[in-house]
Amino acid sequence: MFLSDVLRRPVVGPDGPLGFVADCRVAVDGTPGQLLANAQLVGLVVAPRNRQGFLGYERTSVSSPAPLAQWYERRQRGSFLVLWEDIESIDDVVRVRPGYTRWSSAL
Amino acid sequence: MADLPKHDSPGQVLDLNLHILDRQVLDNHDVPIGHVDNVEVDGIEPGRELDPDAPPVVTSLVLNSGLWPRMFGGRPPRSRMHLVPWSAVSAIGTAIELGQPGSAFDVTWSEHWIRDQVIARIPGGRHVPE
Amino acid sequence: MGLREAQSAVGSATLALTTSQDGDTTASVAETMVDEAGTRMTAASKQATAFKPTDQRTAAQMEAVTQALGDADTAVRHAGEALSGYPGAPSVRSALDELKQSSSDLERLAKKLEPPR
């Protein structure tokens, strides 16, 4: 499966739609590879709206210049991280298991 | 939303869209060889229930697969993609560094073709500028 | 209607002619400049002839403009000939006089036609 098959897909929880897949979070920490450890999926970042392009303001600690940072922060407010174990299936839509936890999407 | 709990994972944490897509890829001599256009992940079968204990891993980066699908969706068949296995990646920063020379990857074929057919045939093409 | 362009071209040719006698390099630049002024004049005349008057008054004005532009065109051409200095060409002095005359004609006409601001 490719990243492009997952990005921007709608995400559905037990009680209805949650938003869209904005990103895939990985941790470079699995079994050691040749040069770098394996990159293992941690979870999916879900954003309430399906928008492209935040110039990198999303989820990083960059907060200046202030007017720009605030504008983008407002645009992506409400996004969260769903861990891999809380994801039930990935198809045309991403289904999330009942009782899932919302984690902060901050890096 | 600032009060959501923060999840800590060991190791370098990356968001694929944010940190990998559209990043410059350099070979082991810092020569640029392409940009990341897609990422291949194993362990997800569409529609099948997923195994919570077996998270998928990144298997390869897809380089310069064309801008058209990036802009308008869809993707070319896997056989037409230039894949670089994750095992060749040596570091990820403002660029993605590989541990092998660029000639080891088929994404550089057009560079080699233009070099052999055009540039190297013009006098001085193989010399360092003075 | 091309009056402004013509004024600029005549001014340019006049300036080129007055500075042309300073030396070889200046002469070369002056020649280029008069050439370019000639091109502009042709463009200005074309612009004027393309203008279709709608009533008698503008028709009369247009005739005056076309006349002045034609004179300016000749003056600039004479300036070019004076610079090239081949036998039978007008002298720089007479070319300058002609340009000066044309320039004042154009200015008078422009003043008359321009709506008061």
Add this chain to the structure above:
Amino acid sequence: MKRYFAVALGILTAIGGFVDIGDLVTNAVVGSRFGMSLAWAVVVGVVGICLFAQMSGRVAAISGRATFEIIRERLGPRAGTANLVASLLITIMTLTAEVGGVALALQLASGVQPLLWIPVAAFAVWLVIWRVKFSIMENVAGVLGLSLVVFGVALFLLGPDWGELKDQALQQTSHPRETPLTYWYYAIALFGAAMTPYEVFFFSSGGVEERWTEKDLVTSRANVLVGFPLGGLLSLAIAGCAATVLLPRGIDVDALSQTVLPVAMGAGQLGLAIVILGVVAATFGAALETGLSAGYALAQFNGWSWGKFRRPAQAARFHLTIIICLVVAVLVLLTGIDPILVTEYSVVFSAVALPLTYLPILVVANDPQYVGEHVNGRLLNAVSSVYLVVILVAAVAAIPLMILTKAGA
């Protein structure tokens, strides 16, 4: 000692390299039509290019990433491609104007038709890009371009009414023959002439070519903050010469000869010879920079190998891009189009394309992952944010003004 020499040389080449055909033509046109009343637009443009070049230079020195790699990474494929297409078109347009400018300047020196000079000039540009080392190329063109200082000398020798020039600059009244719309149109043209996008592509890629590191930050900052304003002063001198000689005579500049003639009147034969040398060097230098910039932009966007520090065979697609761009420029010029006209359009379109290039650089200059501890300070961010608005307004207003004024006619 060597360090001071490097700083001094850098400043000199920045001054000489600042003025290109766009500045030469636009400043003379504006001087001949509006006097010094648009001097403020030059100042606004110079401050803008200082901010922009300084940020992109810092990012290049510390992260090793040049401007178009960052544009691709931050804007993503869609906005990035839009930016690439616009930037490439404008850069090729500017390249066309510069090559045409070299030919026009050589015509002034020789009297030989510019059409005959165009292929010669383009071939010479390619040869230098193909064979000459980056630092030599940049320094020689920059130092020779410095001879444009003769515009300043000529202005003094012309003995203008300084009070009058000052009044024009301070009162900002548009000339009675002009409308407010043309006044604003040329304000944007001057802004675009000073803040041409290719200058930033070249500056940041040049930093990578010369392998800048954190240690070179001081040098690069000095080059920008001293060199560019002095280059801006040179622009004002060009406008001043036109305002003194051409404005009172009702001559609107539409050719290169009219730009240099005031120098002949002020500084005589020698002055004229120097200024023609300066124009050839400045336009030739800028043709090198724009040619390279077209290659930089396309190569960096696609992740190809690029740079003059490599042998051409090791940056094949980069060099092929430059060759194709030069051929396009020659073909366009051989249709007989007036290079001055190309120049006038290119500076306005430059203003249109700026925001999409400026924005990602501003963001990345604040990102510690790229610049470590050297992120923008508070003051710099405040000024850059104001400039973001200025750049946006200029970009939005440019095309409507161009249509309304029939491109300043």
